[in-house]
Amino acid sequence: MMRLASTMLCGFVALCSQGVLRHIGVPDMLVPQLIVLLVIHLSFAEVTTFGCIMAFLLGLLVDVSSAVLLGPWAGSLVVLFGSLALLSQRLFIESGVAAACITFFSVVATNILFSLLGAEYPVVTWEYPQKVLGQALVTAMVAPVVLSALARRARRKNGAFVSRGSALTPV
């Protein structure tokens, strides 16, 4: 339960950070998708069904904050979590470059999925692809720092997360 609260708090902080960046005038395409980073972290550090549920709840949090549709972000992030969790044994997230690449493709994939899920509804606009590419790049740039910070935090919890047996979290 504490893990859930902690993760949701992290999600809330990520959302607030994104909101604050937009609020102070940072262009939309330069705002990193920190929630996606959080789900990427979960998919490597919490490879459990509970991690899946947390990814779903994080998506719901984004949906609630967007106030447009309830579900597209939840579905997208669940798919992202599932995909990365299944591949987590084969991906070396500790490398900064790898983390950046994984993040870039994850952001793009999540947004494509989001646009597919919300395709029938007026969610996606013509500016959307540019915005997604910009956000994916910026998120990829901050990913090594954010992911290593999250990994350190998970390590401090001393086995609180179920690890895949890598250096990311303690065994």
Next chain:
Amino acid sequence: MAARVSERGKIAALSFSLLCVSLLLTAYSARHPSVARVGTAALSQVVSPIYAVVDFAQDSLRSLWERYLFLVGVSHENEMLRARLNELEGSRGTLVELQSESARLRALLDLGSVSELRGVAAEVVGDEPSGWGQGVVVNKGSSHGIQVGMAVLHPKGIVGQVVAVAPNFSQVLLVTDHSSGVDALVQESRARGVVEGIGASYCELKYVSRQSPVRVGDSIITSGMDGVYPAGLPIGTVSKVAVETGTLLQNVEVKVGVDLGRLEQVLVVASGHKQSGKAAEAKKLSRDAVVRGARQR
């Protein structure tokens, strides 16, 4: 390993299930938009104070940056503003001067209209060249209709009379000069005398009998009998009265009303000349009458 595979299978199954749930939620919230906004208000309520704090921090930082750190060009702007200020101060000084001059000229015009005098407004351009007597030079002369003997006036009283005329300049003898004399009256008691200059800003009212009541503070005005100054113009006020024993007259000191050291604009009037002209005409008429009478006789 089997447990791991099983866990991953569960994750895959759960992910698929949750994807389906999210699809259902999407479809439902698309039909019922209010569902998508459940909790949005609460979330906004929580986020709003954060934005307020961010706004405050942003404003503070901007203020700090703009007022204390980013001062490039401020020095240049300051210099420009100082130059502009100096320029405006100069303009203001000129305007004040013009306003003052306008007020003085208006006062002269008022003087002309009140006393029905027709005169020439002139500006004092210098002091008497020799420096021996008390006089000033004005910038109007014979080409402006000024003649010797004309009275020179100021809104506060008489100044003197014209003693020399050039085409464009005239020399004025001030009432405070020793050689100046003005037929005058004490306004309150109507005692008559002659005001003669004694230098500085003072004159002496002479030939006032000791029986005539004269007090300090009484106003001295022109009588109009000298043919130079129109009657009733202020000369000054009595500043000292002295009665010596064994004399028939009293010594009366008069402080001139006009600040003769700060003269700028004056009005040169021909009123006295008009009177002189009238007097001359009267004399001519009386002479003609005498001649006619003699011829008749």
